[in-house]
Amino acid sequence: MPSAASPDKANNLKKQEYAADYLHTRKLVFLAMLASIALALHILELALPNPTPWLRLGLANIITLTILSIYGLKEALTVGIIRIVLGSFISGNLFGPAFLLGFSGGILSIFTMWLALFIAGRYLSLIGISLIGAYTHTLTQLALASFILIGHTGIFFLLPVFMIMALLTGLLNGVGALILTNHLSKARM
Amino acid sequence: MFITLKNILKLLTPADKILIVFLAIFTGFSYVWVSRATSEGKSAVILVSNKVVARYPLDKNIDDIKINAKQGEVHLRIKNNRIKVTAAACPNKTCMGFGWQSRVEEIIACIPNQLLVKITGDSNQESLDALSR
The missing domain is CATH 2.60.320.10 (N-utilization substance G protein NusG, insert domain)
Known part of the structure; x- marks a missing residue:
């Protein structure tokens, strides 16, 4: 079959390319927008009054969850890394101990949430996935903090506080992500 | 969608509820465990x-x-x-x-x-x- 022999076929091929390009650009712009929203949420959290430096709402996880459920692992990881690196850069502790904890917790929780979506996505709503992510994030950070940064298990004193916080923020972010994905499903992505 | 407690309960699937109960129990156990482990004197x-x-x-x-x-x-x-x-x-x-x-x-x-x-x-x-x- 001679390729692009007829002008009609060539035209069709071009149209398809255009369409693919259009979709690609759309996705790119959309992901960039979501990344900036995640970054804004990340920084908004830093501005909120907070009794301790470790307890955080993790509102940016709403965006991560949304991207995970709409696109997939690769996109979620990209946006997650962008958000964490830029967020720590702006808050001024890039490559510090807090950044290491946040980064590893964030990446691992994205992987776990993807796995949970992959395995149990039919049964769990985004609230359940969000809870799994919140607990993974918390436990990773605690384990790293106690075994690497301090070399002491003293930090496990705080385990119940962290876990209660993870339960509450997991629920909150899950509801947020459900509402956001519900609204976005009406838009063409 | 206006968020109320009823809405949230409707959004939860049965598996979600099981997960929440499981994690709540897990959290409770962590409290018990920590309160036991940390009370050892130095x-x-x-x-x-x-x-x-x-x-x-x-x-x-x-x-x-x-x-x-x-x-x-x-x-x-x-x-x-x-x-x-x-x-x-x-x-x-x-x-x-x-x-x-x-x-x-x-x-x-x-x-x-x-x-x-x-x-x-x-x-x-x-x-x-x-x-x-």
């Missing part, structure tokens, strides 16, 4: 007439500690992170009846000797400082 403070006379870390075994109290010598022993009174010069030996003590806030008291052994978790201070930096 050192024993010995007071006579409300004055600190000695302080011993509980992780070193000491066979015989002699404390001069109001009515004579009191002998203490530290073994396996626990402390007890082995012998005391007092009429009713209540202090010996306290047995082995090891947890934070536990005490051994001997009223006639005005002796008080308090257990503290003090030696953890450094690690908490490292965390808050």
